[in-house]
Amino acid sequence: MTSSQVAWLALAxxxxxxxLAVWGLHSWAGGRRDRAALVDRLADIPGPQRHSAPFAGLDRRxxxxxxGQRLGGRLAATGTNLTPGQFVAAGAGVILGSWILADVIFAPFFGPIAALLALWAATSFLSWRQRLRNERFIAQLPELARVLANATQAGLALRTAVGMAADELEAPAGEELRQVxxxxxxxHSIEDALSGLQGRLPxxxxxxxxSTLVLSSRTGGSVVESLRNLTVTLEERKETRREIRTQMSQVTVTAYAVPAIxxxxxxxxxxxxxGALRAMTGSGLGRILVVVALGMYVVGFALIRRMSRIDV
Incomplete structure (x- = not known):
């Protein structure tokens, strides 16, 4: 092979x-654009406002x-319109603000403690919102069973009955049934769809x-009679939960009053x-005593909350 042929081969x-490099770079850039568009659609943000949404870049990251995916699932279960990016930004602001306020009002030693309490409060907010939505859904279960029973008794299929219940019931039951x-x-099968609902609102x-709906659809049993009986049972459990919550309200207030004191x-x-707190936390012994006292308050709060929690 001559030198000119080698040169042409090397050039080719x-x-x-x-x-190939240009084609690969173009495919990679296109894939990133498609992924960003998919993330925006999953975030339920309208197209014209997508780029103007607060913390949109942070949300994608x-x-x-x-x-972040687990956080998005928890936020979706709470029923709020917050995105993971917005929640992270708000949580960081609350933690930083708590640190600064504790430093100014009390002493620099209390800054990290206040930041940890703010972090706990942010995570507890998600649990509280999820628990509140779950309780609202449980309160709607007797009405849901009644609507399904009436629709099934009228000769409608279970899938049609679910769609009718989604239109008639308010949130959160209506929103969850719409997803089903x-x-x-x-x-999806009725078992898979209802399993997803059970996972979101345990x-x-x-x-x-x-279980009643799945077994009735599998065995072909009387769905109407099962739902009628279940409606009565759910109503009784609803009243029992309300009585227990009323009786335990004083204990719940006590649990929050202890750390407030x-x-x-x-x-x-x-x-x-x-300046007493600055002087007290200026020595090692003072810091140890403060940490022990705060730990005892935390233990007392946890024990009171545990005693007031009754599973029905």
């Missing part, structure tokens, strides 16, 4: 490599992580309802003796 290989109806429309009442005592001490 170089041109092919450059063409958070959703790329496994932790969409899953059935996409070809409760014993919903387990009984889902501790924080109020610190404020009162610092008001009566300005």
């Amino acid at each position: 290989i170089t041109a092919l490599a450059l063409a 958070v959703r790329r992580t496994a932790w 109806d969409d899953a059935l429309a996409m070809g 409760s014993r009442e919903l387990v009984v309802l889902v 501790g924080i109020g005592s610190l404020l009162l001490l610092n008001q009566m003796m300005p």
